[in-house]
Amino acid sequence: MASETKRENTVQHIPPLSDGGPLGRGLTHRQAMWGTRLLLAYFGLRLLFLALNISSFVPPDEVTHAGICKVFSRTLLFPENGPDTYEFGLVTTIPWLYYWSMGKVLHLNFFGLTDLVFLRIINIPLAFGTIFFARRTLRLVSDSLLTQLLLTAVLTNCAMFTLLSASVSYDNLTNLCAAMSIYYLFASFKEQSGQLLAASILCQLAGCLTKITFLPLVPVLALLLIFQGKKSLHLLPSSLSKHVQTMALRSWLLTGAILILLALNINLYGRNYLNYGQLLPSMEQVISSKAAMNYRLSARSIIFNQYREDKISYMDALLLTGEITHPGDKSDTFYLLMNYEKLKRNPQLWMGPFEYGTVWLKTVYATILGIKAHLPMYKETNFLVPYYILSLVALAGFMLRWRPRQSGWLPVGLAAVVLPYAGYLMYAINYTNYLNYGVPGITLQGRYLFPLIVPLSILFCHYLLLFFRTEVLRLTLALLTIVLFIAGDFPWFLLHTTPQWYQWMPH
16 A cells, blocks of 8 residues: 555556547557557667668768777777777777677677678667666656557657667667666655666666766766755665665675776776876877877867867868768868858857757757758758647646646656756757857757657657647547657658668678
């Protein structure tokens, strides 16, 4: 009875849809399960299609990620920078967990597949893992079958997430670590479980070893933990002492894994800061500028910064840009140079923070629901209007229907994860880079918000349906939203691809 009362206080119940009758009148458990299975099967087939057919020069930085994975496959522990690695950037001083794991998995490629295709297929389960933990997190907030079905449809039919899930990218492991970290943390609040909290900490440490952009998520989750447990902080020392004395084998293993990953994080980021004054040094800080020019992204940065600082002329910068081999980065560098030259002549074109914020929000929508890659594929503004409307309805649903006594603070906790991280990303990272390069879209990609894809999607789906009070309206809105997302992903993708998307490059 106590556990049932606790659940009533933490889960916001949407009045259940009818268990009988056709789909138009209600949604049964069997219908929800079959719908989920069909959506996941459809997602898997599409990912296999993309993994087997899309050119390696389409997904963001895939050539680099796959190359570093191969470098890690040739050594037992950690490789060293050298002439054979310069084209991929640094292989030391970087978060290495994804590359190390994929490098070891490469030794299992006994199937006659190219290394690139094999790595793409190995990345697919990471996306399914993210969806699995998203569904588990939703069940902490709502037991609505319809909301679970809608969440699955939204996650599996998001164009950029779909492409990324079938690519070689450390974002896939980052997204999974974020989803697991959030789930285990919120589950620990609900269950008052030390093991679940330890699992969250372990996943957070793994995420930090995967990508540096995971780091801002850690203090956000830590603040939530402090806020949730502030009334019992004075009991922490005695509780820890008692916990250590009664620890089972699983708890000892979790503790040992946490200590190992913590030491590895300190070794990586602490050593970087002591040696270079930054948590993640640039390539030219670690090796010579001449060697760094072999890496396409460093070449872009070095050429542009030398031009911006008047160390080389505009024409010299254009000539150096012509030597970049990657076609996408070559065109990007040409654009950076020409755009900055225009801004020098027309300084009134620079945007302030608020104007940039509007551009940021529109670009995030366009590059999540569309594709920002080396061959971009964006939805026109008219096609984004339905998504804007649905987002506004979900926001209105949150403002009108959130009831602290019924739902507890879990929904607000999810929002508290999203807002600080997104705000930091927008202002401290994206706007700062805009001021440096003069291009609003530089380092501005919707996929950089994918560590938040779980709380964002849950809040969207939950409060979108909660906006209406009747099951008929909820079911109608859910079906229309599912159709919109399905049509806006793979069918829309097939209608807009060109032969360039399928020009296979051997690796």
